[in-house]
Every structure is written in C-alpha cells, then in structure tokens.
Amino acid sequence: MTEKITRxxxxxxxxxxxSGVMLTNAASGQEMSEMMNMGKPISKDNPIRMTNNENPYGxxxxxxxxxxxxxxxxxLYNFTMGRKLTNMIADMEGIPQDCVVVGAGSGEFLxxxxxxxxVKGGDVIxxxxxxxxxxRSAAALGANIIRVPVEEDLTISLTSxxxxxxxxxxxxxxxxxxxxxxxxIEKTSLEEFCLEVSKTAMVVIDxxxxxYVRDDNFSxxxxxxxxxxxxxxxxxxxxIHGFANVRIGFAFAHPDTLKELRTFRSSTTSFPALMGAxxxxxxxxxxxxxxxxxxxxxxxxYEMFEELGLRYIKSNANFTFFHAGRDAMEVREKLLEYGxxxxxxxxxxxxxxxxxxxxxxxxxxxxxxYKREFG
Ligand SMILES: Cc1ncc(COP(=O)(O)O)c(C=O)c1O
Numbered sequence: 466m467t468e469k470i471t472r473x474x475x476x477x478x479x480x481x482x483x484s485g486v487m488l489t490n491a492a493s494g495q496e497m498s499e500m501m502n503m504g505k506p507i508s509k510d511n512p513i514r515m516t517n518n519e520n521p522y523g524x525x526x527x528x529x530x531x532x533x534x535x536x537x538x539x540x541l542y543n544f545t546m547g548r549k550l551t552n553m554i555a556d557m558e559g560i561p562q563d564c565v566v567v568g569a570g571s572g573e574f575l576x577x578x579x580x581x582x583x584v585k586g587g588d589v590i591x592x593x594x595x596x597x598x599x600x601r602s603a604a605a606l607g608a609n610i611i612r613v614p615v616e617e618d619l620t621i622s623l624t625s626x627x628x629x630x631x632x633x634x635x636x637x638x639x640x641x642x643x644x645x646x647x648x649x650i651e652k653t654s655l656e657e658f659c660l661e662v663s664k665t666a667m668v669v670i671d672x673x674x675x676x677y678v679r680d681d682n683f684s685x686x687x688x689x690x691x692x693x694x695x696x697x698x699x700x701x702x703x704x705i706h707g708f709a710n711v712r713i714g715f716a717f718a719h720p721d722t723l724k725e726l727r728t729f730r731s732s733t734t735s736f737p738a739l740m741g742a743x744x745x746x747x748x749x750x751x752x753x754x755x756x757x758x759x760x761x762x763x764x765x766x767y768e769m770f771e772e773l774g775l776r777y778i779k780s781n782a783n784f785t786f787f788h789a790g791r792d793a794m795e796v797r798e799k800l801l802e803y804g805x806x807x808x809x810x811x812x813x814x815x816x817x818x819x820x821x822x823x824x825x826x827x828x829x830x831x832x833x834x835y836k837r838e839f840g
Pocket of ligand 1: 518569570571572573575596640644673700701702703709714
C-alpha cells in the first residue's frame, strides 16, 4: 500500500473514493460499495466483470428492440436473413459476397479452422500466449502444436513464426490484436507474411478486436482472401457489438475454402441474432460510443500504471495486460473481495494480469482498490 494506513483502518474508515463510491468492510460482510452491477449491488458473487473482454454497455438498444421483436417469428426457419447479413458485411469490407459466411460466433470458425487443418496432421504454429480455441480442435484431431514465444516486448515476431515452420506445417494462426496481449502486428510485414506463408500453409487471422484498433500500423487482411484460398479471416460481434451470448461471428475466405470450412461447422445462429446484427453493424454511432468509452477507460488504467511504475501494454482492444509483479491469482482473489473480477493467470506470464475494460466509473473504482491494496 502506498499510504501508511493499514487495510483495516482504511476499510473501517469507509473512505469515499474518487468516483464517489463508498467502500466498507468486505470481510465483515457489510455493504461493499454503492456500485451496482446488473441491477444489484456489486459483491464477490456479483462482481464487475473485467475478465472476458465483454462490452460493458451491452447490446445496442436499437438492435435489442429488433432482437426481441424477432422472437415472435423465431418458431419459423429462416433461410434468407443470413445471406442478407453476409452481403451487407461483404459490402462494408469491400470483398466479394461469396467470401463471407456467418456463424454462431467466431469461436465456431476457430474450431472449424482447427479441425480443417488438424485432420491433415502436421504442425500448427501459434504464438504463445494467444487465444486457445484453434489449438484445441487442431490437437484433438491429430495436429502437433508448435508454440512460438512472444518477444521480450510481448509482440509477435513474424520472423520467429516463420522460423518455427516445418515442411509439415498445415496452419499458422495469428490473433491480431493478440489476446491476452493486446499488441498488433505491423500491416505491411503481415501482408508479406500472409502472401508468402499461404503458398504452403493455411494462415488464419483472428481479428476479434478489429473494431477497437486505432493504430495506423494495423490493417485487416480481409482484402487478401478473394485471391488466396489459404487465408482465413475471423471476426466476431461478441465484442464491440456486445453479442457475446447472442452468437454472431464471421469467416472471410475464398469460396472454395468456405466450402471446406462449412463441413466442420457444428451449429448455426438464430434469426433474432441475425436481425440484431444487421441493425448493430449499421449503427456506426453506437460503435463509436463504445470505442470512445473503451479508450477513456484504458486511459484511467494507464494513469495508474504510470503512477505505480507498472509495465503495461498499450492496448488496441478492450483489455490491457500489465505487470502486477505478483501472482495473477493473488490479484484476482484480492480484487474479487471488492466485487471486481479480473483475468486469470497465464502460465507464460504468471505475474501479469489481463484487465478487460469496464465503464470509466468502474475503472476508477478498480484503480482506488488496486492502489490501496497493491500500490
Ligand atoms: C481472440 C478471440 N477470438 C475469438 C473469440 C471468440 O469469440 P466468439 O464469442 O465470437 O466465439 C474471443 C473471445 O474472447 C477472442 O478473444
């Protein structure tokens, strides 16, 4: 703790914190904070979620209206709305309409991509750490997973990725921005990498956090798919659109590749989800609001990291990764006492913590708690 007061003195003193939130003694079971989450006071059992990179503002209200209304006809199959949505997305991306498929989240396509490469055996190359879905399905079907450590500055090195490739490599997975480390891969070198590597292996680029990126050195690789059957791009509505449990995601790929990918799909999305997505993707204003709030929240965290001299990764997504200098589980458990849930422990970086952005006022609450407990 920075200040020379004990935790108990501070708690018993019921300090009013910067955001106007009151804290009282968690240990004695008294009210912890006036802050609410999902309509109930925050607590260990109802924490502010800063752990799954979710959208703290939820689904666009206009999309929500359409989703709810759509349930009135959800007893009927609908075979056309998917095409309407994928055509709309293809036009927004400037890629051919037959290069887009919609599914139940991008996780579905990660699993399918892993399976598509996994059945061939051989090696799947991934950075370490990164998002794990593709490796699970690829390994389950027989692929050997080669994990390439990130650099000292926690960026992904394309040179190291290329060096790790073997004659048996069937797939290279890149998450851009990466997760749990929200860094990006520079666009020109990434394009060169995709064009070269796709001559011999599938390149899967997971762009789940695409909409949050503000760095000019970033670019989607969606423009490559029409002419390169060995490139798959994945997107999701789970993040900026708040559709985590509505389930909408996309794969962009050459029509021949999509045909193969479809054979490994296990689910479909629903009419209400499709209807909601059409409205949400059209509403650029709401998306801008979410991104602006995200960066406002990140700035609150950065200020604390600077003040406490903690190393952190400037984010291009809705989460950041910082060097707590103590086991991530210790931080997680302590913050949970105050009704804040942050990310789990990553084996490669056990004393780093991933924090998903919540609303700015919630970030201020985190900062107060963190500084007092660990500052
Ligand atoms: C990098 C990355 N890809 C994919 C996903 C899965 O998203 P979806 O909800 O679309 O399955 C996530 C979820 O957190 C993610 O972080």
